[in-house]
Amino acid sequence: MSGFVVDWLNLIIRWAHLVVGIGWIGTSFYFIALDLSLRKREKMAEGVYGTAWEVHGGGFYHVEKYLVAPKTLPPDLLWYKWEAYLTWVTGFALLVVQYYWNAGTYLINPAVLPLLPSQAIVISMLSLAAGWFIYDGLCRSVIGRNTTVLAVAAFALIVAASYIFSHVYSGRGALIHIGAFVGTIMAVNVFGVIIPNQKKVTAALLAGQAPDPALGAVSKQRSVHNNYLTLPVLVMMVSNHYPMLASSGQTWLVIALILVIGGGARHFLNRHDAGDPFHKIWWTIPVTGVALVAAIVLTAPRSDLDLTGVEVSEGEVLTIVARHCVMCHSSRPSHEGFDAPPKEVILLSVADIEKHREQILVQAVHGDAMPLGNETAMSEEERRKLGAFLESR
Numbered sequence: 076m077s078g079f080v081v082d083w084l085n086l087i088i089r090w091a092h093l094v095v096g097i098g099w100i101g102t103s104f105y106f107i108a109l110d111l112s113l114r115k116r117e118k119m120a121e122g123v124y125g126t127a128w129e130v131h132g133g134g135f136y137h138v139e140k141y142l143v144a145p146k147t148l149p150p151d152l153l154w155y156k157w158e159a160y161l162t163w164v165t166g167f168a169l170l171v172v173q174y175y176w177n178a179g180t181y182l183i184n185p186a187v188l189p190l191l192p193s194q195a196i197v198i199s200m201l202s203l204a205a206g207w208f209i210y211d212g213l214c215r216s217v218i219g220r221n222t223t224v225l226a227v228a229a230f231a232l233i234v235a236a237s238y239i240f241s242h243v244y245s246g247r248g249a250l251i252h253i254g255a256f257v258g259t260i261m262a263v264n265v266f267g268v269i270i271p272n273q274k275k276v277t278a279a280l281l282a283g284q285a286p287d288p289a290l291g292a293v294s295k296q297r298s299v300h301n302n303y304l305t306l307p308v309l310v311m312m313v314s315n316h317y318p319m320l321a322s323s324g325q326t327w328l329v330i331a332l333i334l335v336i337g338g339g340a341r342h343f344l345n346r347h348d349a350g351d352p353f354h355k356i357w358w359t360i361p362v363t364g365v366a367l368v369a370a371i372v373l374t375a376p377r378s379d380l381d382l383t384g385v386e387v388s389e390g391e392v393l394t395i396v397a398r399h400c401v402m403c404h405s406s407r408p409s410h411e412g413f414d415a416p417p418k419e420v421i422l423l424s425v426a427d428i429e430k431h432r433e434q435i436l437v438q439a440v441h442g443d444a445m446p447l448g449n450e451t452a453m454s455e456e457e458r459r460k461l462g463a464f465l466e467s468r
């Protein structure tokens with residue numbers, strides 16, 4: 076019953092995470108596109124930076140953006156913040172239910188670093204907090220005054236975190252922690268910088284004072300950072316379903332390429348929304364394409380696994396599968412983390428093994444995503460034997 080309850084808790088939180096995440100991403104994309112589409116008109120109100128005319132749902136909208144803020148504000152001012160807050164809250168709750176609760180299965184790989192669940196959890200929480208403080212320090216330092224230098228520094232920070240996580244956690248654990256690492260930076264940008272600055276501007280207006288324009292500039296900087304980080308974070312959030320991303324053994328390099336792919340695509344779309352001519356942004360397409368090809372090559376099935384001359388009987392294969400797979404992949408799993416076989420995959424016979432040949436090759440032969448966290452200590456020799464058997468079929 077406990078597993079059933081945990082599964083429902085996981086589903087409800089994941090569902091909520093998706094709903095509020097869509098809201099946050101949607102508003103981020105919309106407001107960046109809106110900001111880039113603003114145009115100066117012949118007649119604009121005092122203090123207006125630019126306006127945009129839009130049509131949607133059968134109606135027309137006229138939007139104005141003030142360079143700092145208008146002289147007065149209406150009482151029904153809309154604040155876009157809860158989408159970001161709830162995305163992080165539900166995301167962290169999902170991290171707790173999926174990874175902290177089952178740390179020995181999903182988070183820890185003894186072959187990478189033998190950790191106690193408590194140690195893995197403490198490292199996780201400390202690293203998420205440290206990531207924000209380092210990033211915030213970079214933004215507030217002299218580095219933050221140069222957009223290009225700051226972008227390189229933030230890129231290096233995320234790649235460095237990827238390298239560290241890949242030497243602490245399992246492949247799945249490392250990838251999801253990069254998503255949480257960047258997601259935390261994005262959420263605290265909203266909670267700790269953007270909204271507080273907007274509140275200061277609002278308070279100054281209500282007090283009849285001139286707002287500090289630097290507050291808006293800083294908020295805009297953090298908002299743009301969030302916009303460029305969104306696409307890479309989305310890949311990290313679904314990485315649990317694609318073990319190939321961690322199969323290369325160079326997770327940090329895969330993450331670096333994903334940052335280039337996501338950032339390049341986002342830059343093309345942003346500058347297109349801004350009205351830049353194609354000849355000024357065409358370079359993003361080959362850069363993104365080359366990074367994508369590099370990521371595909373890097374995550375390709377292992378070619379260093381020598382299967383020549385390996386002879387394996389059906390009995391040996393059944394013994395290997397019984398030792399490392401059946402605890403989860405049976406009609407009634409004995410593993411405490413499952414009430415039903417994952418993805419309805421049952422591996423009790425040679426016919427079952429042959430039926431799921433491709434999945435086994437990807438997950439347990441060319442990669443080490445299975446067994447989860449390698450908690451049964453499956454050896455390279457056993458993977459070679461399993462691979463040789465499946466390749467012969």
